[in-house]
Amino acid sequence: MRNDTPKRWxxxxxxxxxxxxxxxGMLIASYPTVASWLSQYAQSKVVENYQNQVDNTYPDAVTQLRQAHEYNDALSVGALLEADTNKPTGSGTSSDxxxxxxxILRADANGLMARLKIPAIDVDLPVLHGTSDETLLRNAGHLRGTSLPVGGENTHAVITAHRGLADARLFTDLDKVQVGDRFVLEVFGEVLTYEVRETKxxxxxxxxxxxxxxxxxLVTLVTCTPLGINTHRILVTGVRVTPTPIEDVENAGAAPEVPHFPWWAVWLPAGTLLIGAYVWYSGFPPGFWAERRQRRNNA
Structure with missing residues (x-):
């Protein structure tokens, strides 16, 4: 006699x-994307609050900008790109x-100095004082010993950031910036636009x-190459655009456009549901669904 009782799951x-x-495997493959998005989100909150920090800083923005220009006037500029290191070092000194x-240009306790926007590669980063490991873990850093990024003749500021980190994008795509592209610095209420004249x-x-x-x-953006080897440096040098384009002035202080929509928040749950469906379906014995349909037809 045939047993019509279906087998258990x-x-x-x-x-x-x-x-x-x-x-x-899905989690491991997703980690760089998720970590990079979360890092960009944290950076976006810093730059979004930048102008508010500047408005409440002491000394006030006007005073700190004046001090920055005085610092640059007294600076003997220099920089070193040491071999087998992941960041350059400054060799300039101030005579004052x-x-x-x-x-100088210190908007908060962490040393927040400026905001750097590179539209060509969707970069919108806070720039902090110095290039310590802690600073460069999540931000761009101004290279001490080079001009402070406030513009003016006879100045050359250097800003550096990591490339190729698994959990932060930073300057990973700096090699994609081309001559003619522009980047923007917002510094204590000032807006400075630079056009790339050379990449090498x-x-x-x-x-x-x-x-x-x-x-x-001038402002030069610096990062290491090749990824993970760091034997050479990518230099992206921009020359000041004057007058500052009106659209850059109007966009100053605007909320960051990055990070973009977190599609990982869609496909991670979707992937989890698919895996769950696979487990559920696989738990039934072979022929279970055909037998169930047959019983329904015979009812």
């Missing part, structure tokens, strides 16, 4: 192993000992590109 260890491998680098890869010993040029107002 049962989870096999093979199904469990496959499901766990798929689930954890009353001007404390760490206290240099050896650490080639530091002449970071020197001040008479009459020029």
């Amino acid at each position: 049962r989870l096999s260890w093979v199904t469990l192993v496959i499901a766990l491998l798929a689930f954890f 000992e009353t001007l404390d680098y760490d206290q 890869i240099v050896e650490p010993s080639q530091t002449e590109s970071l020197r001040m040029e008479p009459g020029e107002d």
Whole structure:
């Protein structure tokens, strides 16, 4: 006599192993995307609050901008691109000992200095004082020993950030910036636009590109290459655009456009549901659904 009672649902260890491998594989593959998005989100909150920090800083913005120009006037600019390191070092010094680098253009206790926007590669980063490991973990850093990024003739500021971090985008796409692209610095209420005039890869010993040029107002963005090896440096040098484009002035202080919509928040749950559906479906014995349909037809 045929037993019409359906067999019970049962989870096999093979199904469990496959499901766990798929689930954890999905998490591992998603980690860089999720971590990078969360890092960008944290950075966006810092830059979004930047102008409010500047408005409430002491000394006030006008005073700190004046001090920054005085610092630059007294600065002997220089920079070193040391081999086998992941960041350059500054070699410039200020002849005016009353001007404390760490206290000029300081918007908060962390040393927030400026906001850097590179539209061509969707970068919108806070710029902090110095290039310590802690600073560069989540932000761009101003290279001490080079001009403060407030513009003016005979200045050359250097801003650096990491490239290729698993959990932060930062300058990962700096190699995609092209001559003619523009980037914008918002510094204590000032808006400075720079147009890229040169991009190149240099050896650490080639530091002449970071020197001040008479009459020029320059900013160079620096990061390491190749990824994970760091034997060379990418230099993206921009020259000041004057007058500042009106659209850049109007967009100053606006909420960051990055990060974009977190699609991972859609496909991670969707992937989890698919894996769950696979586990549920696989728990039924072969022929279960055909037998169930047959019983319904015979009812």
